[in-house]
Amino acid sequence: MIKVYVSEHCGPCKxxxxxxxxxxxxxxxVDIETDEGFADFTAAVLAKGDGAVPSAYKEGQKCKIMVExxxxxxxxxxxxxxxxxxx
Numbered sequence: 001m002i003k004v005y006v007s008e009h010c011g012p013c014k015x016x017x018x019x020x021x022x023x024x025x026x027x028x029x030v031d032i033e034t035d036e037g038f039a040d041f042t043a044a045v046l047a048k049g050d051g052a053v054p055s056a057y058k059e060g061q062k063c064k065i066m067v068e069x070x071x072x073x074x075x076x077x078x079x080x081x082x083x084x085x086x087x
Contacts, residue, residue, distance in 0.1 A: 002027045002058045002076055004065070005041050009033075016054045016065065019074040027076065 004020050006013035006029060020027050032041040032053060044057050056063040056076050063078035 002056055002063060002078060003030050003040070003044065004028070004056045004076070005030050005032050005037070005045060005053050007032050007053045010053045013054050016074060019072075020076070023074070023076070 004016065004027060006017050008031070017029055020029055030040055031037045041053075044060070045051065045055055048060075048062070050062065054065055056065050056078070058078040058081070061079045063076050063081075066075045066077065067073070068075065
C-alpha cells in the first residue's frame with residue numbers, strides 16, 4: 001500500500017487528495033494534522049530526514065508524485081513499481 005501524506009494547510013495537497021482518492025484501495029491518504037497521522041508521518045517521513053507534504057511512501061521507500069501536464073492526472077511512481085495513474 002502507498003501512503004500519501006497531506007495537510008489541510010498545504011496548497012497542492014487538496015488537489016492531490018482529491019485525485020489520489022481515485023487511485024483505489026492501494027493508496028491511503030494520511031492527514032498529518034491528526035494525532036494518528038502525525039505519528040505515522042513522524043515515523044515514516046521525518047525519521048528519514050524528509051518533511052515535505054505532499055509526499056508518498058511505500059514499504060519505507062519514497063515515491064514520486066507527478067502531475068501530467070495535459071490531463072492533470074496524478075501518477076505515483078514507487079521504486080520497482082509501475083505508475084498508479086488517476087483519471
